[in-house]
Amino acid sequence: MTLEAALALDAADPLAHFRDRFVQSEGLIYLDGNSLGQLPKATIAATTELVTKAWGERLIRSWNEGWIDAPARVGAMIAPLIGAEADEVIAADSTSVNLYKLIVAALRRDPARTVVVSEAGNFPTDLHIAEGAVAAVAGAELRVVERGALAEALGADTALLLLTHVHYKRAERFDMAGWTKAAHDAGALVCWDLSHSAGAVKVELNAAGADLAVGCGYKYLNGGPGAPAFLYVAKRWQDALHNPLSGWMGHAEPFGFADAYAAAAGMKRWLTGTPSVLGLGALESGLALWDGIDTAQVAAKSAALWNIFHAAGTAAGLECVTPSDPAKRGSHISFRHAHAYEIVQALIARGVIGDFRDPDILRFGLTPLTLSHADIWRAGEMLVEIVESGEYRRPEFAVRNAVT
């Protein structure tokens, strides 16, 4: 691939105009949109308006002027990106807190089913939260097995199969329909963590027959740092499952001020405390960009970007750990190298921001809305230069940060 070829792909790219709707810094190629998505330009004005007008001037009245419905409204905007109905998704809390709610709820559905099955090496908070959730249900336990042993771990005692759709490190994608069926065949529910899927790949929760899902607002959805997360409960489970974090915002009548809890109908019961209005506002602004986008075009561009960067990484001698079949991966690419940390730091020093993941993974987010083919080509050239020249061996690149 030459730069000219990359520029030609940009010229023909139907999504190319989205890049200018995000704040771009001169000299920066940001390959970490799968960790924190870039800032949509429109979000600057939206946040200022929310702060100065809705909070500053309208004050408490704003709860009646849009805030109280924001969790459901934002959820409805996420729904088409994950193959759900508008009234099956709500924005709330963090991914971790939402996972806790759904795992406990699934465990309480049927006392005879006591086991949560998940994958070793799943995103840590999924396993950590599952540990906490099983402790909240008498007799429940967490069974964490290697991917190859998942199928045989499902059985008559399984309450829930808890999987992350696209692996945070290697970008491997589970076959959602296949694993949902496997869980159902065992009589269990399935919960999908869509943190690296929503806005990255085509997700079809309802077509796959999925039961539960959670996901993150601050990655491909560009909702801002620590944006509210979301949760999905298939309509057929909405009456049967209950939120263990039974706070007033999930009450059938939050402003009735009754002592006893009574769960709201539909998705509202999955709310707990007062939602982060600033966070919801920024997330809503980020989601507005997705209106009308053809996710097939997003997937096609992701694949094209992937091919360019895969070629560069391979040329640099890195071992790619992400599946080459686009249907079996997300929208990031990861390589293994003994000096992964130093190479990532050397790239950052050159203005190419990727991610290091312990112990030896270089991870690069290929976000179709914010990146051009030429961006990826240029980043790939730098990767090759840094590895081939040994530039990454400079001592300053070995200094560790708190967050990487």
Add this chain to the structure above:
Amino acid sequence: MTLEAALALDAADPLAHFRDRFVQSEGLIYLDGNSLGQLPKATIAATTELVTKAWGERLIRSWNEGWIDAPARVGAMIAPLIGAEADEVIAADSTSVNLYKLIVAALRRDPARTVVVSEAGNFPTDLHIAEGAVAAVAGAELRVVERGALAEALGADTALLLLTHVHYKRAERFDMAGWTKAAHDAGALVCWDLSHSAGAVKVELNAAGADLAVGCGYKYLNGGPGAPAFLYVAKRWQDALHNPLSGWMGHAEPFGFADAYAAAAGMKRWLTGTPSVLGLGALESGLALWDGIDTAQVAAKSAALWNIFHAAGTAAGLECVTPSDPAKRGSHISFRHAHAYEIVQALIARGVIGDFRDPDILRFGLTPLTLSHADIWRAGEMLVEIVESGEYRRPEFAVRNAVT
């Protein structure tokens, strides 16, 4: 009290200059700062800077440039307002979610103690969450009794006494030291909900020997709508108690990406998911205003504002349900009236924003930093006029909103 007398109090008020540090709307007297605090002017620039620079330009690097420490940093700013040490407080999630964490943790401390005691008519989410929390611990139960029966409800089976320090509706304040001692005498822990106390009255958690506390960032702390909440764990309990919502941000090594959960030392274990960075930023800006404020002056001004508005309400024939002893109340005042809802609506139509609380309470927040004595005098005059003239009987004031 005459307007001249109120203006004279303003002229002598050492806190008077704070009023101009908040966005004030022409013609509005905002007596709802105990529901949603006003916008500090400095927060507009702080939020814009956070969005455009830290998110927009620095992107993921900002986690290493201040974001990762924000929960502890903000907690340390709250600590002096509640009589705690800097390393006993952390900002996280919502008040409801934090209540769940602490109630479950307290119940798990000693399996022989299975009962959470709380007050009927406590703020609903405290009771709702306690209902959810006892369901997460085998054999645990919630015992909700009238205030007069609390003392006898404490016993050898009590794990936790859960009280709201200043009542959300009537503003009655519990004697923190006395009730903490009563809980300890029974061998139980105490958890204080400080939502209507922090920034409103002098709170002395450590002097009272308190064990646990939670509170709200969006009321007197002016942190913005749905601001992150906080939690306090006395140092002597920090090793023994564990967060049931065991997410990655509370892990000893969040970026070690291990499968097994290992709790962080100190307050960090009370974090769960990725924190709301926008929310923390606005809260931090609101808290900066409190730096160096003498809380004795805050209490004195609260009492002076209270006297002015109490006189007006009484003149209007309303029944005051808030204790007259300043040491036994918070910084809001509540009246009972059969047409409470309509009177509140009539006041709002005149630009005086108070709160209605079901079924018959008018509630007015008297926030010492944002209000002048003359503001309160003028609002009192309007209250008298509205009641005496029967203005509140106009049909439009009977129309109910979703949030009141």
